[in-house]
Structures are given as structure tokens and as C-alpha cells.
Amino acid sequence: MCGLAGILAPHASATPDRGLLQRMNAVQSHRGPDEAGSHLEPGVALAHRRLSIIDLAGGQQPLANAAGTVVTVYNGEIYNFPELAQELRARGYAFRTHCDTEVIVHAWEEWGEACVERFRGMFAFAVWDRRQQTLFLARDRLGIKPLHYARLPDGRWLFASEIKSLLVCPELSRDLDPAAVEDYFAFGYVPDPRSIFRHVHKLPPGHTLTLQPGQREVRPRAYWDVHFGDARALTADSATDELRARLTEAVEMRMVSEVPLGAFLSGGVDSSAVVATMSGLSDAPVNACSIGFGDPRFNESDHARAVAERFGARHFLDQVDADRLRLIDPLACIYDEPFADSSALPTYELSRLTRQHVTVALSGDGGDETLAGYRRYRGFRQEEHLRARLPGGLRRPLFGALAALYPKADWAPRPLRAKATFQALARDAVEGYLRSVAVVDDASRARLFSHRMRTDLQGYHAREVLQTHAQNAAQEEPLDFVQYLDMKTWLPGDILTKVDRASMAHGLEVRVPLLDHHFVEWAARVPADLRLHRGEGKYLLKRAFEPDLPHEVLYRRKQGFVMPIADWFRGPLADSLRDAVCGERLADSGWFDPDRLARLVAEHQSARSDHSRTLWALMMFESFLRQRVDVAATDI
Structure with a gap:
């Protein structure tokens, strides 16, 4: 796992600023603590931070073809690179390394923009082709790896894994987008292609972007989409068997590593299924890492411990309590945008714990979205059937x-x-x-926002x-x-963003077998009644692992990776909450009704109402304003 950054000059003859490139690369050092590299030539500058996973001795980036005419920087893992390398060798390409990065270079030479359709994995990359004077940016199908870009007033294009890398450029405006603020308080994150900054954009999942020096207008191109509704004639037995086989294949591909490997283990169905599968594929005990909470209402660590014991895993456990809320400001720096999913904090702590023992971890993320695990799906389906009748x-x-x-x-x-x-x-x-x-x-939201904010939204x-x-x-x-x-929204905008930033903050690579795109495409074609069977979400996954996992792990009520913030806001965090939400920074922004802010705090702390989700969103927004908007580019 790595970080990438770059600059495309406004003219083919102009060489970008080396100092700016180095600063852009340096602020992403957490994404790749092992090595740093850069490439400059007229028209373009590329930079890379490396977390060494495959071909530790080789594979340094930027990586070029033998002629030096095609250069790439890349973040991610292409799991089918051995097969692609064999195919490309048969077509006459010579390989100097044993890493997947070189496959990208030669795949671009052979297939051009269609190369992304050949890749199976998680990735964000940039390819510079000197002969075509073309910069090609790409992001994986589900959005596991991030990629941001911006155009400066002088015609330069900047791109990077994280927004903080772009913000080191003093010419990039930090103006916020009112529509993105509206989106944030609705969803708890800013969905792509917007970012919170008006002039910074996210490349959407499953899209590519082609740029040339001097180009002013761009339009990302979609190369993949998931198609539901083409239900095949599957029985519960055949679908269960096929799910198990496909998941085993996806997990096995992601266990290839030259550094220590482990897994996140929450005690839920998805991560438990991944650990069970890993155990069946490995002669050595799986390294399983978990986070618990002191409050038993939110603590799943007993279930995680039971799964670890069943498979003889080496289990590492840490506990998150209210004192970890000191991490709110660091989290604002990590995410670069306001991010209101409170599980970001335990995910950050889980990543810290895991990195103490391994460099690569498999997770169960994506199971709810792929296999219909959320309770809200059952409710929505029932509501839609009623809507159709009236x-x-x-x-x-x-x-x-x-x-x-x-x-x-x-x-x-x-x-x-x-x-x-x-x-x-x-x-x-x-x-x-x-x-x-x-x-x-x-x-x-209408009561929360000021008149000025509602005007700025212009009906959005x-x-x-x-x-x-x-x-x-x-x-x-x-x-x-x-x-x-x-x-298209929650998965890349919240779940995958949360895990990427939290894990990369500690130099940890996280792989997600349940989001293997072959697995996702297959699951989307499973009949709806087998995905959500008589109100039971993830029916096939639970059925597939009944021989391996405890019944209470498979069929207990879904708990989620959440913290008792409602109680903390009335107890150990009461003063911090009041200072942030009722303080000068939110009031001075002009976007909120100060009386409404004060009322939310008072009603929550008196236990008349539970406003914890809104208040957490406000606290994270206030911290974001202080950490990312109120600082100069030189302070990042």
C-alpha cells in the first residue's frame, strides 16, 4: 500500500516545481514509510511513497518501461498480476521486477485505457505516456483506494492519494463548497465526485481520467458498473456452495504477502467468515486483532475471542474508552474532510493495534453491502412494496x-x-x-443551517x-x-474511506476479499430472496459458515462497530462538546444558527433527546475547520 502524488504542467515544455512535488509527497509519508521516489520531466512530475509488500528488493516507484517513455505511480494491489505478466511476456514484453507495478506499465503499452478492465484488485494509479503527452488516472471498481485531483488557476493539474497533499500548494483555494456541507450533514461524509473543498474533486470508483498539458475541461469515464436484477436460477444449496468457493478464492488471492499477515476480527459475521477461511488456507495460526469497549452494550470482544479460540488464532485485543476521544483532532487531520462516522475512532485504534503485529490485514468490509446485511434493507423493501400498492x-x-x-x-x-x-x-x-x-x-438540517447557508445552497x-x-x-x-x-455512496464514501485513512495513518495495508469484483458481480445476480431470506440478511453467508462458526456469532442481532458517544456527551465529554459546538468557530463560520446549536447541546445533556449523531457531526466539522481550514499550506 502506498501514496502517490503528481503535477501536470500547463504546457508540454514546462517542468513542474520539484519543491512542491517533494512537499506533496512528504505529507503522505504515513502511506508509505519504507521508501520515497520521484520523477520529473517537461510536462509532468510524479512522486510516490512506498509500503513494501511484494518484491521487497525491487518494485521501487516511479517505475518506467525500458525506453523511459511510460512511467507510473501506483497505490494498491493487483492480485492477478502473475497471470497478466505471463500474458504480456507472451506478447513480447520483458519484465525487470517481480511486482505488480510493472504490469501496469506494460498493460498500458498493450491495451491503453482498456488496461483497467484487465486488473483484479484495489488500485489508484497514474500513468504518464511521453509519446502521447497523456496523463492517465484510474481508480478501482469499488473505490477501495482514493484519488483526488484539482486544477489551479494557472492551468496546472494536481493529483494525490489524499487531499492534504494537494493543500500544500498555496495557489489552491481552500474555499468550501456549500453543497458539500449540505451533503456532509445529510450523509456524514462528502460523496464523490465532490470534496468539501470547492476546487478539489474525487475520481469516482470505476472511473478513469485522461489529461493532457493545457487541457481545461475534463470528464471522468466510467469503465465498470455493478448490475443487479439479472437473477439466475440458483437453489439455496448451490448458491451456498458457490459462495463458499468464491470467497475462498478471493481470500486466498489476498493472502499473498512477503510481510506479516493478519486479519481484523470484530466478532461479526463477515470478519469471522474471513478468519475462518484464512485458517483453512494456512498452516500457521492467523493473527487476529480486535477492539472492545468497556460498555457491555457495545462490546463484541467476547464473540471475537470465541472465534479466535475456535480456529486457534493468535488473538490481540485492545479496549477503547472515553479517554481515546482525545483523538478527535488527529482524526480531522487524517480524513482531510469532515467525517461523521464515529466508528472511525475505534477503526483507527484497531489499525494501530494491528500494525504492531502485522503489515497486511484482511477485513470483512463490504459484506453488508454485497450480501444485504443491513437491517434497513428489510425495512426499505417492505416500505417499497407498500408504496407500490398506494x-x-x-x-x-x-x-x-x-x-x-x-x-x-x-x-x-x-x-x-x-x-x-x-x-x-x-x-x-x-x-x-x-x-x-x-x-x-x-x-x-433546515433548523441547523443559517439563512445565509440556505441562500448559498441555491436550492441544492x-x-x-x-x-x-x-x-x-x-x-x-x-x-x-x-x-x-x-x-455508489455509503460504501466508498464512508466504509472504505474510513478504513483506508485509519489504516494508512499507521502504514497498514487492508485487503477486502468480500469486495473482489468477481465476487460482487456474482452476488448481485443472486436472487433477492436468497440475499434477504425471510427477513434474514446475509442469508447465504450465514448458511455457508454454519459448520464453522458459533450460532450466536451468525444469528445474533447485528451490533455494528459503534461507541457509546451519547453517554460520553453527557459525562466525560460534556465540557468538550459544549466548547466545540457552542464555541466561536462554528458561530463565526456563518453557516449555523447559534441558538439551535446551543439548544441541541442542552437538550442532549439534559437527556430530553438523543442528538448524539448530530452533535458528533458538528464536533468533527468544528475540528476540521480548525485543523484544515484555519491553517496555512506551510503548516500541513
């Missing part, structure tokens, strides 16, 4: 009135919290789904993110529809 002209006023009359009951048992369901049924599919995933709902609403993707989603089966939306 015309919108009747449904909207009926359920809108019921939602208005029914009290908000956060304190009540879940079956009695009907207000949110009524609100969802009064909306269309996209609005209903946004209501189910929003960190701060529409009405609450976060639902437009989902509406854009909904145009390409299968519409017949609600489960297909909602899984597609998650794979």
Missing part, C-alpha cells in the same frame, strides 16, 4: 398526516418508533431511503446525490435498488 396522491397526504401526528419516541422500543416509518412512506423511494440513512434529517438538496445514481439502478426489485445506491 398511489402517490393518496400515500403522501395519508402518511404525511400520520407522521405529523405521531410523537417522536427515541426512548421507546423500536416497534413503537413509527414516526420515521410514516415519514418515509410519505416520500418516494429516493427520499425515503435518504431519510433512513441521514445523519441529520431534512427538517433538522442532498437527495440529488442519490437521484443521480438512481437513474442507473435496477428499479423492479427494491433490494437491488437500495444495494446499488449503497455501493
Whole structure:
């Protein structure tokens, strides 16, 4: 795993600034603590930080072909590189290394932009072709690895793995995008292709971008998409067997490493299945790392310990308590944007623990999105079936009135919290789904934002993110529809961003077998009733691992990797919360209603309401403003 950065000059004869390139590379040293390299020539500058995993003695980057006309920098792993190398050798290409990076160089020479369609793995890379005067940027299909870019007023293009690398350039504006602020408080992250900065963009997953010196306008090109709805005639038995075989293949490919290897083990179904599979493929005990919480309501470590003991794994465990909240400001620096998923903190601590024992870890991320594991999928499917039976002209006023009359009951048992369901049924599919995933709902955002902020939005609403993707989603089966939306937004924007930044902050590579694109494509074609069977999410995965995993691991209620922040905000973090949310920085930004901010804190700390998700989002936004906006480029 590595970090890359680069500059494309405004003219083919101009050589980019070496000093700027070195600073861009230096701030990403955590992504590649082993080596640094750079390449400058008229038109382009490329830089790389290396975390050595394969071909430790060779494989330094930037890496060029024998003639020096094609150069690449690359972050990731291409798991099928031995097969590709063999094919390219048969076509006459000579290899000087045994690493996957050289495959990218020769694949570009042979297949051009179509080379990405040959790669199986996680990657973000840049290829400079001197003969064509072309810079080619690419990102993997699911968005496991990040890639950001920006155009400066003088015509230069900057690109890098992390936004902090771009921000070292003093000519890059730090103006924030009001639409991105709206998106952040709706989703808890900023979905691609936006970033929080108006002039910085994310290359979307499954896209490439071709640039040439002097080029002003660009349009990323999609090379892959996941297609749901083409259900095959599978029985539960045949699908279970095939899932097990495909997952075993995906895990085995990701166990190739020349450095110590291990796994994240949360005690949930996905990570437990990965550890079980690794154990079956390895003669040595698996290194399994877990995080627990002192509060038993949020602690899964007993389940993780049971799985580790069953497979004879070497188990390493750490505990996160309220004192770790001192990491809020470091997290703002790590993510470069406001990021409201509170599980980023235990993920950061899990990565720190894991890096003490291994350099590469496999994780169970992606199982919920690929195999329909979230509880909200069941609710959405039921709501969509009801929406289909009632015309919108009747449904909207009926359920809108019921939602208005029914009290908000956060304190009540879940079956009695009907207000949110009524609100969802009064909306269309996209609005209903946004209501189910929003960190701060529409009405609450309207009260949270100032008049100036609402004016700056010019009518923009976060639902437009989902509406854009909904145009390409299968519409017949609600489960297909909602899984597609998650794979385009929540998965790359939250889950994979969280793991990439947290792990790379410690120089740890994380591999995700459940997001092998062959596995994802197969799972998308499994009939919906086998993905979500009689209300049971991840039905096939659980069925496949019944012989190996404890029943309580497979079938207990999904808990998630969450912290007891609601209680912490009323206890050890009460003062910190009040200082951040009611302090000068948020008030001076002009985007929020200060009275509303104070009311949120008071209502939460008096236990009248649970505003913990909104308050955490506000705390992270305030820290982001201090750590990334209020500092000069020279301070990064």
C-alpha cells in the first residue's frame, strides 16, 4: 500500500516545481514509510511513497518501461498480476521486477485505457505516456483506494492519494463548497465526485481520467458498473456452495504477502467468515486483532475471542474508552474532510493495534453491502412494496398526516418508533431511503443551517446525490435498488474511506476479499430472496459458515462497530462538546444558527433527546475547520 502524488504542467515544455512535488509527497509519508521516489520531466512530475509488500528488493516507484517513455505511480494491489505478466511476456514484453507495478506499465503499452478492465484488485494509479503527452488516472471498481485531483488557476493539474497533499500548494483555494456541507450533514461524509473543498474533486470508483498539458475541461469515464436484477436460477444449496468457493478464492488471492499477515476480527459475521477461511488456507495460526469497549452494550470482544479460540488464532485485543476521544483532532487531520462516522475512532485504534503485529490485514468490509446485511434493507423493501400498492396522491397526504401526528419516541422500543416509518412512506423511494440513512434529517438540517447557508445552497438538496445514481439502478426489485445506491455512496464514501485513512495513518495495508469484483458481480445476480431470506440478511453467508462458526456469532442481532458517544456527551465529554459546538468557530463560520446549536447541546445533556449523531457531526466539522481550514499550506 502506498501514496502517490503528481503535477501536470500547463504546457508540454514546462517542468513542474520539484519543491512542491517533494512537499506533496512528504505529507503522505504515513502511506508509505519504507521508501520515497520521484520523477520529473517537461510536462509532468510524479512522486510516490512506498509500503513494501511484494518484491521487497525491487518494485521501487516511479517505475518506467525500458525506453523511459511510460512511467507510473501506483497505490494498491493487483492480485492477478502473475497471470497478466505471463500474458504480456507472451506478447513480447520483458519484465525487470517481480511486482505488480510493472504490469501496469506494460498493460498500458498493450491495451491503453482498456488496461483497467484487465486488473483484479484495489488500485489508484497514474500513468504518464511521453509519446502521447497523456496523463492517465484510474481508480478501482469499488473505490477501495482514493484519488483526488484539482486544477489551479494557472492551468496546472494536481493529483494525490489524499487531499492534504494537494493543500500544500498555496495557489489552491481552500474555499468550501456549500453543497458539500449540505451533503456532509445529510450523509456524514462528502460523496464523490465532490470534496468539501470547492476546487478539489474525487475520481469516482470505476472511473478513469485522461489529461493532457493545457487541457481545461475534463470528464471522468466510467469503465465498470455493478448490475443487479439479472437473477439466475440458483437453489439455496448451490448458491451456498458457490459462495463458499468464491470467497475462498478471493481470500486466498489476498493472502499473498512477503510481510506479516493478519486479519481484523470484530466478532461479526463477515470478519469471522474471513478468519475462518484464512485458517483453512494456512498452516500457521492467523493473527487476529480486535477492539472492545468497556460498555457491555457495545462490546463484541467476547464473540471475537470465541472465534479466535475456535480456529486457534493468535488473538490481540485492545479496549477503547472515553479517554481515546482525545483523538478527535488527529482524526480531522487524517480524513482531510469532515467525517461523521464515529466508528472511525475505534477503526483507527484497531489499525494501530494491528500494525504492531502485522503489515497486511484482511477485513470483512463490504459484506453488508454485497450480501444485504443491513437491517434497513428489510425495512426499505417492505416500505417499497407498500408504496407500490398506494398511489402517490393518496400515500403522501395519508402518511404525511400520520407522521405529523405521531410523537417522536427515541426512548421507546423500536416497534413503537413509527414516526420515521410514516415519514418515509410519505416520500418516494429516493427520499425515503435518504431519510433512513441521514445523519441529520431534512427538517433538522433546515433548523441547523443559517439563512445565509440556505441562500448559498441555491436550492441544492442532498437527495440529488442519490437521484443521480438512481437513474442507473435496477428499479423492479427494491433490494437491488437500495444495494446499488449503497455501493455508489455509503460504501466508498464512508466504509472504505474510513478504513483506508485509519489504516494508512499507521502504514497498514487492508485487503477486502468480500469486495473482489468477481465476487460482487456474482452476488448481485443472486436472487433477492436468497440475499434477504425471510427477513434474514446475509442469508447465504450465514448458511455457508454454519459448520464453522458459533450460532450466536451468525444469528445474533447485528451490533455494528459503534461507541457509546451519547453517554460520553453527557459525562466525560460534556465540557468538550459544549466548547466545540457552542464555541466561536462554528458561530463565526456563518453557516449555523447559534441558538439551535446551543439548544441541541442542552437538550442532549439534559437527556430530553438523543442528538448524539448530530452533535458528533458538528464536533468533527468544528475540528476540521480548525485543523484544515484555519491553517496555512506551510503548516500541513
